[in-house]
Amino acid sequence: xxxxxxxxxxxxxxVRPDGVDKVTGRAQFGADQNLxxxxxxxxLRSPHAHARIKRVDLxxxxxxxxxxxxxxxxxxxxxxxxxxxxxxxxxxxxxxHNVMARDKALYHGHAVAAVAxxxxxxxxxxxxxxxVEYEVLPPVLDVLQAMAPAAPLLDExxxxxxxxxxxxxxxxxxxxxxxxxxxxxAGFEQxxxxxxxxxxxxxxxxxxxxxxxxxATVNEEGKATVWCCTxxxxxxxxxxxxxxxxxxGDMKVVPSEIGGGFGxxxxxxxxxxxxxxxxxAGRPVKxxxxxxxxxxxxxxxxxxxxxxxxxxxxxxxxxxxxxxxAYESGAFxxxxxxPGAMSIFAPYDLENFLVEGHEVRVNKPKVAAYRAxxxxxxxxxxxVALDDLARQLNMDPLDLRMVNxxxxxxxxxxxxxxxxxxxxACIEAAKKHPNYTAPLLEGAGRGVAAGFWFNVGMQxxxxxxxxxxxxxxxxxxxxxxxxxxxxxSLMAAETLGVPYEQVKTYVGDTESTGFCNxxxxxxxxxxxxxxxxxxxxxxxxxxxxxAAATWGVDEEQVExxxxxxxxxxxxxxxxxxxxxxxxxxxxxxxxxxxxGRASLNAQGAGASFSVxxxxxxxxxxxxxxxxxSFTAVQDAGKAIHPAYVEGQMQGGAAQGLGWALNEEYIxxxxxxxxxxxxxxxxxxxxxxxxxxxxxxxxxxxxxxPYGVRGVGETPIVAPLAATANAVRDAxxxxxxxxxxxxxxxxxxxxxx
Amino acid sequence: xxxxxxxxxxxxxxxxxxxxxxxxxxxxxxxxxxxxxTKEGCGTxxxxxxxxxxxxxxVCSCLMLAAEAQGQEMTTIEGIADADGLHVLQEKFLxxxxxxxxxxxxxxxxxxxxxxxxxxxPDERTIxxxxxxxxxxxxxxxxxxxxVQDAAQQLAYEA
Amino acid sequence: MATVVFPDHLLGCTNGQxxxxxxxxxxxxxxxxxEKQWPGIGEALAKSAVAIDGQIYQDAxxxxxxxxxxxxxxxxxxxx
Numbered sequence: 001x002x003x004x005x006x007x008x009x010x011x012x013x014x015v016r017p018d019g020v021d022k023v024t025g026r027a028q029f030g031a032d033q034n035l036x037x038x039x040x041x042x043x044l045r046s047p048h049a050h051a052r053i054k055r056v057d058l059x060x061x062x063x064x065x066x067x068x069x070x071x072x073x074x075x076x077x078x079x080x081x082x083x084x085x086x087x088x089x090x091x092x093x094x095x096x097h098n099v100m101a102r103d104k105a106l107y108h109g110h111a112v113a114a115v116a117x118x119x120x121x122x123x124x125x126x127x128x129x130x131x132v133e134y135e136v137l138p139p140v141l142d143v144l145q146a147m148a149p150a151a152p153l154l155d156e157x158x159x160x161x162x163x164x165x166x167x168x169x170x171x172x173x174x175x176x177x178x179x180x181x182x183x184x185x186a187g188f189e190q191x192x193x194x195x196x197x198x199x200x201x202x203x204x205x206x207x208x209x210x211x212x213x214x215x216a217t218v219n220e221e222g223k224a225t226v227w228c229c230t231x232x233x234x235x236x237x238x239x240x241x242x243x244x245x246x247x248x249g250d251m252k253v254v255p256s257e258i259g260g261g262f263g264x265x266x267x268x269x270x271x272x273x274x275x276x277x278x279x280x281a282g283r284p285v286k287x288x289x290x291x292x293x294x295x296x297x298x299x300x301x302x303x304x305x306x307x308x309x310x311x312x313x314x315x316x317x318x319x320x321x322x323x324x325x326a327y328e329s330g331a332f333x334x335x336x337x338x339p340g341a342m343s344i345f346a347p348y349d350l351e352n353f354l355v356e357g358h359e360v361r362v363n364k365p366k367v368a369a370y371r372a373x374x375x376x377x378x379x380x381x382x383x384v385a386l387d388d389l390a391r392q393l394n395m396d397p398l399d400l401r402m403v404n405x406x407x408x409x410x411x412x413x414x415x416x417x418x419x420x421x422x423x424x425a426c427i428e429a430a431k432k433h434p435n436y437t438a439p440l441l442e443g444a445g446r447g448v449a450a451g452f453w454f455n456v457g458m459q460x461x462x463x464x465x466x467x468x469x470x471x472x473x474x475x476x477x478x479x480x481x482x483x484x485x486x487x488x489s490l491m492a493a494e495t496l497g498v499p500y501e502q503v504k505t506y507v508g509d510t511e512s513t514g515f516c517n518x519x520x521x522x523x524x525x526x527x528x529x530x531x532x533x534x535x536x537x538x539x540x541x542x543x544x545x546x547a548a549a550t551w552g553v554d555e556e557q558v559e560x561x562x563x564x565x566x567x568x569x570x571x572x573x574x575x576x577x578x579x580x581x582x583x584x585x586x587x588x589x590x591x592x593x594x595x596g597r598a599s600l601n602a603q604g605a606g607a608s609f610s611v612x613x614x615x616x617x618x619x620x621x622x623x624x625x626x627x628x629s630f631t632a633v634q635d636a637g638k639a640i641h642p643a644y645v646e647g648q649m650q651g652g653a654a655q656g657l658g659w660a661l662n663e664e665y666i667x668x669x670x671x672x673x674x675x676x677x678x679x680x681x682x683x684x685x686x687x688x689x690x691x692x693x694x695x696x697x698x699x700x701x702x703x704x705p706y707g708v709r710g711v712g713e714t715p716i717v718a719p720l721a722a723t724a725n726a727v728r729d730a731x732x733x734x735x736x737x738x739x740x741x742x743x744x745x746x747x748x749x750x751x752x
Numbered sequence: 753x754x755x756x757x758x759x760x761x762x763x764x765x766x767x768x769x770x771x772x773x774x775x776x777x778x779x780x781x782x783x784x785x786x787x788x789x790t791k792e793g794c795g796t797x798x799x800x801x802x803x804x805x806x807x808x809x810x811v812c813s814c815l816m817l818a819a820e821a822q823g824q825e826m827t828t829i830e831g832i833a834d835a836d837g838l839h840v841l842q843e844k845f846l847x848x849x850x851x852x853x854x855x856x857x858x859x860x861x862x863x864x865x866x867x868x869x870x871x872x873x874p875d876e877r878t879i880x881x882x883x884x885x886x887x888x889x890x891x892x893x894x895x896x897x898x899x900v901q902d903a904a905q906q907l908a909y910e911a
Numbered sequence: 912m913a914t915v916v917f918p919d920h921l922l923g924c925t926n927g928q929x930x931x932x933x934x935x936x937x938x939x940x941x942x943x944x945x946e947k948q949w950p951g952i953g954e955a956l957a958k959s960a961v962a963i964d965g966q967i968y969q970d971a972x973x974x975x976x977x978x979x980x981x982x983x984x985x986x987x988x989x990x991x
Contacts, residue, residue: 015846022854023842025789025829025969029855032788084958119771162920177986178919207889209793209801210855259791260889291794373989415916416962426895450987458969482852482890521989643849647891651852654892665925665960678798678887686893687877687884703966 010706012445013643014500016258016486027257030213030229031288037118038215039068041125041277041287043270044130045596046105046112046155049139049363050152053103056113057131064114065123067651069280070115073102076276077245090334094403094578098332098366099272105134106154106331107363107672109296111269116277116285122752137672139363142330143305146362154331154361160712172361174333176297179341179413180354183233187320187352195388199381200737201720203328203665207683208656211294216274224251229258230741231265231479232518233615237510243272251275254509255479260413263369264299265684266520295676297369301326302335306381308344316395316403320352321345325378327359330366335359336374339454342414343717344378346452347609348404350428353413358728363671369520371652372453372713376659376720380738383449383721388734397448398436398611402427414454422472422635422699422709423450423609429695430611432714440639442676444617444628445730451610451634451718456521457602462531463516464492464539466594470581472496472539474505474532477516478524482651482712483644487525488532490640491706495536497563498580505532514599522710525640526701527602534598546590547578570710604703608711612653612718618730623742625661625727630691630719637701639708645711650692652715658684659716660723662739758779760821762787763831771818773879779794781828790857793887793889800886803859803866804828810866812885830881832865840910841865841903853889860886864900871902872911913940913980921959921984924952934978938963940969941982960987 021027058070082091101110113130117123140146140154151172159167161175181370188194216230224246230236234252241248258265270287278285288296294369306325323344329335331423337357345353390397405427406412408420430436430448438447465473474492478484493500516528547565551558557571564577578586587594615628632649639645661680666674675681700707720738728734733748754865755770762785771780773778776795781787783802790813793799797812804813805827832839841861844850851857860883867874867882874882879900912932917932925931931948935941938961960969962983968974969987976982978987 013849016849017852018854020838022851022857023838023845023861024833025787025858027854028788029791031782031792034783034786162923164923176920180919206766209799209887209889210791210853211793257855258853259793260853262889263813270761288792291796291799304753336989339988342986342988369989384803392971414962415918415985416967417965417981419965454967456969481847601970603974604966643848643895646850646896647849650892651890652892652896655889678794679796680889683887683889684892685884686880686897688879689893691876691892691897692892715809 007494008497009490009500010638010640011642014486016483017489017504018480018485029210029259032258033227033256034216034286035215035217035284038284038286039118040120040123040282041114041116041274041285043111043128043273044113044127046101046108046110048136049108052106053101053112053135054133054135054139055500058113058133060129061115061126061659063465064122064126067275068116068691069127070113070281071280073100076100076243079243081253083242086729090332092152094241094332094334095239095267099243099397102117106510109365110331114273114277116281120305121634123723140172141362141364141671141736142324143336143362146360147260147358148325152261156364157519157668159363161682172230173718174329174361175358177341178355180348181413182352182356184320184352186422188311192314192320193392195385196304196309197385197736198307199384200627201377201380202305203300203364204254204659204663204683205295205300206220206264206615208260208262208264210287211291212269212298213288214271214274215284215286216278217565218275218279221469222250226251226271226275227254227256227661228271229256229265231258231261231481231520233479233510234477234515236271237319238267239268240272242277252509252511255507258479258481261481262371263373263520266518267299267368269298271556271743282590287337289309291393291678292409292676292688294680296673297365299370300365301370302367302377304328304377306378308381308385310389310590312389312625312707314393314454316393316400318350318404319346321350322353322555323355323378323381325355325357327357327374328362328364328367329359331363332361332366333359334368335367338374340374340378343375344382344495345413345453347401347406347450347700349410350413357553367663371716375453375717376656377737379451379717380720380724383718384724387447387725387728398427398431404477419606419609419702422697425608425697425699425713426611426633426635428695430613430633433631433633433695435629435693436613440615440643441628442533444615445726445728446613446615447719447722447725447727447729449721449725451612451714452607453713454607455526455605456523457527457605458517458521458523459601460516460528460531461599462528462535462597463513464532464535464596466584468584470579470584472498472503472580473514474503475508476505476528476532476724477508477513477527481519482648483641485613486644487640488529491529492532492536492575495533496539497560498582522608522712523605525712526605526704526708529708530602531598531600534600535596538598539594542596543583546586546594548581549590552573554669606637606701606703606709608635608709608714610714610718612722614722614726616726618727618745623746624750625700625740627657627690627692629693630657632715633695633697634701634711634714635697637704638698638707639696641708642696645696646694648711649715653692653719654684654689656716656719657689657723660738660740662741664739755867756819757824757904758819760770760823761825771820775818776814777816777821778813781813786828787828788878791855791858793855800863801856802908803862803886805862805866808869810863817891829862832861839865840906841900844899844903846907848895848899848902850891850895856886856888860896868907872908912978913976913982915982917984921955924955925949935976938974939974953984956984957986958987961985
């Protein structure tokens with residue numbers, strides 16, 4: 001499905017603009033900002049998973065030498081519920097109460113107080129001097145337990161949303177939702193066979209290597225500057241301002257380089273606290289989380305229970321599908337059950353289906369977005385059920401998916417009809433892939449699964465500046481989390497018709513560039529890329545007008561070709577083409593500096609589908625899984641910088657494999673996470689993995705000038721089920737729950 | 753508490769600094785000496801972001817006391833490139849797009865340098881096991897391993 | 912007449928009615944018409960995304976609605 005269009009620079013693999021600084025240690029990340037006279041802030045965290053906070057006494061801490069400020073929830077303004085901030089952040093009141101507990105601590109590690117002191121050591125000693133009186137309450141740790149009518153309540157004011165009748169009793173179920181079409185029971189009656197199962201996946205963490213960090217300073221005028229690692233400086237500015245009841249215009253947020261986010265750096269934790277401490281102390285305050293704090297108090301994704309039932313005819317055609325989803329939202333509402341429900345059947349053309357979703361509060365950290373939030377868990381259930389179905393039908397699992405695959409014009413389960421999509425192209429590419437046609441090694445298993453993500457557009461701005469020598473600066477506002485500066489430069493160079501090296505892209509702070517929603521939802525290359533292209537078109541229009549002025553002709557008589565203004569065909573003008581350098585040099589005479597800009601709310605983000613398959617071996621004695629090969633096929637629309645598209649696919653595969661095989665939050669009965677470190681929360685290391693083979697499919701997205709679809713999120717969706725299905729194939733036993741860690745596999749083998 | 757005077761060699765230069773007895777070498781590098789290229793990802797020796805080469809051995813600087821640097825010789829990420837330009841490993845990391853967010857990159861480059869210093873021709877398995885102490889959450893390691901393989905070949909060709 | 916379809920979780924706002932046909936020129940008029948028919952639904956719709964003829968909008972307002980348009984309200988999509 002390669003495109004016929006010839007591009008000059010799109011699809012090449014140049015070195016990223018920020019590359020040299022990142023391989024030499026020069027790049028400044030969140031914890032790398034230091035200011036003169038700076039204090040160090042630390043947070044006191046609840047030792048209980050569920051407790052009423054009766055009293056917090058800061059007096060001993062404040063009396064210590066070197067302690068300059070201390071705050072509790074009572075020092076924060078009251079924030080009303082109802083305003084939603086960030087992309088996946090949720091209600092501002094919930095975020096405020098997650099940043100600093102008010103009357104109740106809702107999970108082990110919930111922030112209860114904070115101090116700022118002249119050294120980190122003194123700050124840590126001061127935490128020990130804070131006296132907190134708790135009334136310990138029984139914790140609710142499991143999603144099904146939390147749904148039970150007699151479960152202890154996290155919040156007496158939480159009434160289930162979206163029920164047909166307004167409930168009269170509070171509940172831990174924050175909301176319910178449903179999607180349906182056709183007559184699902186009639187569909188099951190038509191089926192020749194039915195498969196069903198219940199699948200459980202515990203909480204897992206994004207696992208970015210850089211802990212949250214920020215430095216804040218408030219000046220005597222009441223203006224704040226915050227340096228932090230964030231996926232979105234503008235959304236952080238809004239969040240901090242709303243939580244502290246400040247004016248947005250008094251707050252400047254400077255994004256550092258970001259050491260991974262995967263959705264976890266879309267929400268504020270430390271930043272409002274650092275601003276408040278700085279305001280109280282009259283000095284800059286730096287706060288950096290420990291790895292343990294990252295695990296205990298920042299965004300894992302939901303632990304889930306998903307039940308799926310699928311009915312099909314002998315030819316593989318699905319007649320009905322039903323799903324029941326329960327997602328833990330952690331201490332506050334905000335579980336991604338909506339997208340989980342909308343994505344579970346998205347790859348398939350179904351006449352009859354019903355999905356019911358529940359988001360449930362438990363005494364664990366408030367969940368945050370994690371790469372394709374909600375989809376990996378629900379789609380794991382469906383893709384495992386389909387694997388069982390393919391076995392019973394004795395059908396190739398790719399053929400089963402092809403028989404049911406959604407295509408252009410198929411009505412998606414979440415409503416609209418799909419425009420051009422690449423799911424069938426991915427299945428075909430997978431089927432032909434040499435890794436799929438190759439025979440399986442003795443004793444190994446192979447598993448297949450499909451993946452999907454909607455992708456989003458949202459608001460972006462870009463400014464393109466022509467320097468005096470004709471070089472070009474692109475300014476935009478999306479923190480570069482995986483090479484996006486390179487793709488912006490490529491799109492700008494392509495549009496302007498100049499070499500990649502002539503363009504340099506910068507990520508601005510909230511005062512140096514126009515508003516951009518955060519880097520997330522696989523939106524940056526799509527939406528901000530669209531803004532960059534439009535801003536370059538603005539430059540071209542101005543350049544044509546400047547050339548017309550230079551030559552004394554009409555603007556319509558000037559064309560832009562190969563990076564130069566040239567007379568339009570048929571125009572009789574004896575002039576030399578004008579390059580960007582010529583036009584920049586002439587700019588003082590033709591109207592001053594040349595500056596292009598664009599701002600938009602990008603619509604039409606095309607969905608990205610994938611097919612993954614993996615070969616693996618299971619050690620019968622230890623239960624350990626050895627991944628022999630992993631192949632990811634995905635529709636990118638158009639790969640602007642193929643190496644970074646492959647990188648997204650490979651990184652998503654590795655994260656998905658980790659989730660499938662090892663990663664989980666392990667809690668004791670009191671709600672204390674027992675594995676809050678990288679030694680025990682085991683993310684994949686280099687020796688766990690093989691090379692990850694990728695194949696980029698390109699089915700153009702008609703809404704983007706170069707056909708781009710976001711690629712960042714889809715890669716994590718399919719690996720969960722592909723791995724589970726390969727383990728099933730290898731050991732002959734279906735294990736419904738994840739992770740497929742050695743103890744779980746050994747237990748299954750022992751049970752034979 | 754009185755501070756300890758430490759004399760050490762960092763990237764070929766003699767360096768003196770004072771440190772409290774409990775301070776980690778990582779903290780001394782970052783906070784006292786302002787060498788911010790060495791990163792902290794965990795503080796417990798699990799992620800390798802703080803990797804440095806100490807007397808030819810790869811170590812996690814978060815697990816060492818600053819005072820232990822007395823009389824030692826160390827290489828940090830700041831000492832990998834020289835006035836002539838980037839080290840081959842750095843060039844290959846860029847060429848292969850072996851970094852996405854880049855926070856783990858200094859640690860990986862230091863670790864890979866330590867490997868190639870002792871084994872100029874490692875096979876894939878050796879590279880993967882050697883780098884198993886360095887966590888990367890973005891790349892799935894594929895392009896990192898390829899960059900190290902390519903750098904080894906280039907160095908062999910140049911030698 | 913444009914066809915408007917509601918997901919299950921909005922049926923509480925529409926007295927269980929899943930589908931409605933309306934003659935409007937743009938999304939703004941559509942919201943006004945729906946609010947008139949079911950007072951209070953606007954608040955729920957403001958928190959929804961909408962697909963107009965297959966194109967998903969997180970923030971529709973100015974988009975035109977044709978006589979044969981298909982409009983689906985849906986939950987907003989987040990992202991990591």
